[in-house]
Amino acid sequence: MDVMTAIRGRRSIRRYKDKKISPNEMEDILEAARLAPSAANRQAWELIVIEDRETKNALVPLCKNQKFVGECSALLVGIEDPAQRWSRVDAAIMLDHITLAAYEKGLGTCWIGAFDKERIESLLGVPSNRSVAICLTLGYPDESPTPRSRKAPHELFHRERYGRKD
Numbered sequence: 629m630d631v632m633t634a635i636r637g638r639r640s641i642r643r644y645k646d647k648k649i650s651p652n653e654m655e656d657i658l659e660a661a662r663l664a665p666s667a668a669n670r671q672a673w674e675l676i677v678i679e680d681r682e683t684k685n686a687l688v689p690l691c692k693n694q695k696f697v698g699e700c701s702a703l704l705v706g707i708e709d710p711a712q713r714w715s716r717v718d719a720a721i722m723l724d725h726i727t728l729a730a731y732e733k734g735l736g737t738c739w740i741g742a743f744d745k746e747r748i749e750s751l752l753g754v755p756s757n758r759s760v761a762i763c764l765t766l767g768y769p770d771e772s773p774t775p776r777s778r779k780a781p782h783e784l785f786h787r788e789r790y791g792r793k794d
């Protein structure tokens with residue numbers, strides 16, 4: 629699959645089949661994360677992969693009761709190092725690699741930004757010098773959502789300097 633096909637086809641998936649991700653697929657997906665670019669190649673991120681059903685269920689109320697957090701095959705918790713300026717950006721790029729690599733394999737993802745940071749950090753034993761940046765559900769889609777709209781190019785792009793649209 630070419631990259632543009634994955635970019636165009638990916639959707640946020642919020643319904644998942646009850647199915648474990650095969651070790652090979654998981655290995656490839658984590659490799660896509662590992663190869664992500666990062667500021668000064670510091671790779672200032674870490675990732676907690678949660679497949680245990682009890683832990684996922686315990687995370688549902690910490691993610692604003694988003695039920696599919698308990699139903700996905702794996703919840704991926706992106707960890708940043710707040711002492712490093714670009715750490716959160718590094719973590720986001722790494723997880724975005726996962727969204728596209730997962731799509732190519734027929735897996736779905738959904739970013740989870742609505743969560744109680746302190747309670748998740750406590751549940752998962754995240755040390756005080758690290759922080760949960762963002763999470764991602766991962767699993768086999770049980771829905772085919774239609775594309776969400778996007779802003780028109782003229783609302784997003786400027787030419788040469790801010791405000792120039794010609």
Ligand SMILES: Cc1cc2nc3c(=O)[nH]c(=O)nc-3n(C[C@H](O)[C@H](O)[C@H](O)COP(=O)(O)O)c2cc1C
Pocket residue numbers: 638639640641642694738739740741742743762773776
């Ligand atoms: C930083 C971030 C946080 C998000 N948090 C949530 C979330 O907590 N729950 C959810 O259902 N979707 C969440 N989303 C998914 C967005 O709603 C979704 O990407 C957007 O509506 C566009 O839809 P699409 O991904 O299908 O193209 C989040 C997306 C991003 C990038």
